[in-house]
Amino acid sequence: MFDCITFGGATRDIFFKTAKGVIFPDPEDAEEKMLAFKYGQKIITDNAYFSFGGGAFNAAVSMAKSGLKVAAHINVGRDESAYSIVQQLKFLGIDTSLVMTDPENHTAMSILVIDKKDHVAFLHRGANNYLKTPPADKLKNTKWFFITSLTGESAKMLPDLIDFASTNNIKVALNPGSAQLKGDCRQLKALIEKIELLILNREEAETLICSNEACEIIEDNNVLLSKAQKLGAKRVIITEGAKGSYYTDSELVNFEPAFKENGVAVDTTGAGDAFGSTFMANIIQGASTPLAQKRAAVNAASVTEYIGAQEGLLTPKAIEAKLKKIKVIR
Numbered sequence: 001m002f003d004c005i006t007f008g009g010a011t012r013d014i015f016f017k018t019a020k021g022v023i024f025p026d027p028e029d030a031e032e033k034m035l036a037f038k039y040g041q042k043i044i045t046d047n048a049y050f051s052f053g054g055g056a057f058n059a060a061v062s063m064a065k066s067g068l069k070v071a072a073h074i075n076v077g078r079d080e081s082a083y084s085i086v087q088q089l090k091f092l093g094i095d096t097s098l099v100m101t102d103p104e105n106h107t108a109m110s111i112l113v114i115d116k117k118d119h120v121a122f123l124h125r126g127a128n129n130y131l132k133t134p135p136a137d138k139l140k141n142t143k144w145f146f147i148t149s150l151t152g153e154s155a156k157m158l159p160d161l162i163d164f165a166s167t168n169n170i171k172v173a174l175n176p177g178s179a180q181l182k183g184d185c186r187q188l189k190a191l192i193e194k195i196e197l198l199i200l201n202r203e204e205a206e207t208l209i210c211s212n213e214a215c216e217i218i219e220d221n222n223v224l225l226s227k228a229q230k231l232g233a234k235r236v237i238i239t240e241g242a243k244g245s246y247y248t249d250s251e252l253v254n255f256e257p258a259f260k261e262n263g264v265a266v267d268t269t270g271a272g273d274a275f276g277s278t279f280m281a282n283i284i285q286g287a288s289t290p291l292a293q294k295r296a297a298v299n300a301a302s303v304t305e306y307i308g309a310q311e312g313l314l315t316p317k318a319i320e321a322k323l324k325k326i327k328v329i330r
Contacts, residue, residue, distance in 0.1 A: 003143055008055040017049070051308030064092050075102050174198055200238050237276075268304050
């Protein structure tokens with residue numbers, strides 16, 4: 001019996017770190033910035049890093065490090081990146097029996113250009129767009145589904161997965177991607193009513209809520225949380241980066257601040273995946289909600305101190321050690 005099966009993407013990530021780009025305001029959006037390089041310029045990077053990513057892969061690694069028995073349902077090609085991903089899963093003790101091999105599409109790849117702690121990502125979805133629902137007999141042997149962003153044709157799986165889970169008494173945690181948030185909002189709302197845990201960042205929460213009703217920017221986080229809860233999930237958690245996380249269910253409303261150790265954030269890639277998967281792992285293991293939020297914040301902060309989405313993921317013992325010495329961001 002698995003504690004959890006993760007669903008979504010797996011990628012080979014290559015990071016190029018450079019200070020040769022120019023950051024300037026986006027002329028079309030005053031709140032955004034742009035990273036630019038001279039046209040035709042050959043950029044010699046300060047450093048390069050080779051790592052892994054993708055929502056389902058990141059979540060599976062995080063949960064495995066938390067001590068859970070996990071399987072990852074991902075789609076990879078028949079190439080060197082696919083081999084590396086499968087070998088990494090096996091090395092970390094993650095079950096690979098649900099890994100699909102795509103004969104027509106390459107394994108997904110991301111090229112990320114990092115300037116200071118933020119990045120611009122070039123994404124090739126590849127095989128991630130063609131993930132299919134596994135046979136029913138392979139899905140029953142688990143307590144939870146953790147469903148991350150489903151892109152392209154893979155998005156068609158979402159109703160089947162949630163209906164299957166509902167029928168077979170499997171709890172679902174959903175961290176929807178842009179395809180789900182910007183798709184048929186009525187269908188997504190009907191699915192959210194069947195799940196245990198909805199995980200969103202603030203921007204995703206606003207996108208989802210405003211797809212269901214005409215609204216302007218929601219400044220009050222308590223209002224945002226309340227509106228998200230009304231979508232029907234039993235539990236809702238909304239993250240807001242360095243400001244912290246907001247949780248609600250039928251009995252509890254709780255805010256927990258973010259955390260920062262003495263280290264410096266160098267890359268935000270994967271921090272959201274680390275938070276959501278760590279929070280859910282702690283809920284599965286019986287931790288109180290406030291403690292689960294604290295531990296998730298520690299793991300997310302740790303991830304930002306490393307290049308890539310998985311390098312900074314911690315074991316429970318390491319999380320507890322950091323929890324005793326890190327500072328609260330006020």
